Amino acid sequence: MVSSALRLDFSPYAPTLELLTFSEAEVEQITDVIRHTTIQFSELDKTEIRLDAVFNIETPADSYSAATSLRDSGLQLISLYGREGLCQEAFYPSQIKTAYVRSRNGIPFLSSSEITSLQPKIDNFLSQEYTQNLETLFLRKWDILLSRSGIIGDVGLATEAFLDKALSTDVIRLRADDPDTAGYIVAFLRSRYGRPQLIQIAYGSIISYIEPEYLKQVMIPDLHTIRRIEIGRSMCKAGELRDEANRLLDEADRLLHERLNLPYLKTIAPDTNASVETTINVSEWKGRLEGSFHAAVAIAAEKQLRSLPVEITTVGDTRVTREVRAITKFRKRVYVEKGGIPMLSSKQLFQIDPIDVKRLAKGAHTKDLSEIQLEENMIAVTRSGTIGRVQIIPAYMADWTASEHATRFLAALDMNAGYLYAWLASDYGYSLMTRHSYGSVILEVDKEMFSSVPIPLPDRIIRDEIGNLVLKANALRDEAWRKEQTAIGKLESLIAKEPFIRIKKEATNDTPSLRDVPFDPNAIPIWELAAQITASIPAEEWAKLPSDLAQNFDYYQNQRDDS
Numbered sequence: 001m002v003s004s005a006l007r008l009d010f011s012p013y014a015p016t017l018e019l020l021t022f023s024e025a026e027v028e029q030i031t032d033v034i035r036h037t038t039i040q041f042s043e044l045d046k047t048e049i050r051l052d053a054v055f056n057i058e059t060p061a062d063s064y065s066a067a068t069s070l071r072d073s074g075l076q077l078i079s080l081y082g083r084e085g086l087c088q089e090a091f092y093p094s095q096i097k098t099a100y101v102r103s104r105n106g107i108p109f110l111s112s113s114e115i116t117s118l119q120p121k122i123d124n125f126l127s128q129e130y131t132q133n134l135e136t137l138f139l140r141k142w143d144i145l146l147s148r149s150g151i152i153g154d155v156g157l158a159t160e161a162f163l164d165k166a167l168s169t170d171v172i173r174l175r176a177d178d179p180d181t182a183g184y185i186v187a188f189l190r191s192r193y194g195r196p197q198l199i200q201i202a203y204g205s206i207i208s209y210i211e212p213e214y215l216k217q218v219m220i221p222d223l224h225t226i227r228r229i230e231i232g233r234s235m236c237k238a239g240e241l242r243d244e245a246n247r248l249l250d251e252a253d254r255l256l257h258e259r260l261n262l263p264y265l266k267t268i269a270p271d272t273n274a275s276v277e278t279t280i281n282v283s284e285w286k287g288r289l290e291g292s293f294h295a296a297v298a299i300a301a302e303k304q305l306r307s308l309p310v311e312i313t314t315v316g317d318t319r320v321t322r323e324v325r326a327i328t329k330f331r332k333r334v335y336v337e338k339g340g341i342p343m344l345s346s347k348q349l350f351q352i353d354p355i356d357v358k359r360l361a362k363g364a365h366t367k368d369l370s371e372i373q374l375e376e377n378m379i380a381v382t383r384s385g386t387i388g389r390v391q392i393i394p395a396y397m398a399d400w401t402a403s404e405h406a407t408r409f410l411a412a413l414d415m416n417a418g419y420l421y422a423w424l425a426s427d428y429g430y431s432l433m434t435r436h437s438y439g440s441v442i443l444e445v446d447k448e449m450f451s452s453v454p455i456p457l458p459d460r461i462i463r464d465e466i467g468n469l470v471l472k473a474n475a476l477r478d479e480a481w482r483k484e485q486t487a488i489g490k491l492e493s494l495i496a497k498e499p500f501i502r503i504k505k506e507a508t509n510d511t512p513s514l515r516d517v518p519f520d521p522n523a524i525p526i527w528e529l530a531a532q533i534t535a536s537i538p539a540e541e542w543a544k545l546p547s548d549l550a551q552n553f554d555y556y557q558n559q560r561d562d563s
Helices: 024-033 041-046 066-072 112-116 179-189 195-200 212-217 225-259 296-306 417-425 427-434 447-451 460-496 526-535 539-543 553-562
Strands: 077-079 089-091 106-110 124-127 144-147 155-157 171-175 219-221 311-314 321-325 341-344 358-360 379-382 390-392 406-411 454-457
Touching (some): 066 219, 066 460, 155 179, 155 225, 179 225, 219 460, 225 417, 321 447, 417 454
Antiparallel strands (some): 106 124, 144 171
């Protein structure tokens, strides 16, 4: 039997070639999969002789490519970067030898994925003494941040929160002359006309890359200054709102520790990077023999909770949550290219503006919606892979969906959802959740384990004091999102020559009908007319105006009328 198994007696496989014929429907289906494009020979010179298919086949914006749509818009275009471009500086630091240290002695270090994070997370710290050319990793406020490898198309804006932190060399820094222009560029690059151009200039087979030099080929509308300020300022304001939201979340975390008299775990628990031995009694096994369950940090957290003069219950208590929802029925998915219901991955739940969001067919998932749909102030916690990342759902995500890799927590009616988030997102909540993780290659935590996590129940006044800060932060995130989407929508409408906002106003006797007003298609746009008028006003007259006139115009107008 053994000799038979080892016998090398076989005939090579030689398939018979046959002439294949396809119906018209099959041909259409094949051509939908095989994307193709036609380019002119003159375009090669403009693209530095790029012949790779990814470069030549652009992601379509409607039925046209982004570049074609821009040319058809009739707007004046300018290069994003270069001597004659909108920006004259674009670079990324050269690879440097980094040395990591403990947090108390180092510089916070952000990875490239954090440029689009709702709350940038710091996992590493760099040595000031042993990291070479450390100063090249720091940012200027309002730098435009572009991921240059791996996922191409992530675009961020360096707000105040990014200062005094080092950023990965995998991010291109693009610098504009002023914040409004920087915001305008971010709005464009996140639009349906900008992102495809970034993807188009990428190169590489397995891992995609872009270089600062290639940004010269990205074209952007050279809108009038007034338009650029309007769009750019909204994007900058959105960044400031998110900074304020994150400040409130940090304040809620500080208040949680202060009101409950809980020292931060890093001050009372052994260093998690060091080898630590833990001795436990048989009565403390709780049916779990894994070392992670009996980690010294988790034991220190439990011990500290037992010393509190407040009731300690579990997350699954009906006074805390009305449901801890594990996604179990959502297995077979039907996707559509346009429309549909956005479905976020567990990673996209934490991003400002996720790209490549999959969309579920509404009709195919009607029965699943009650389980998979997100709600405002619902709390989502990652349950597999990376365990214990916590997000509170802002209003704009309501009615979206998320994958089964995030367990949902719905606060009880008498429980402040913000307090529940603050506890789960704290160092105590994290250690008490992640201790339950099991598995060899991919870690998991199930619904019952999440439900068993301890949580203190202080007076309602304290819970609301902490939780209301979180809810306010969540509202600011929603406001920031809407400001950005409005700005991007206005820009896309200008390019597509589509009306963005239709204002309906009832006519009065004193208001002439629009039918009687002649329309002149060659008339000067109002913003250009305003620019011509203001240009004739001497600088000394402008200096007499209050610096906050734009924000308080109505107030000053009333002051003038009263006088």
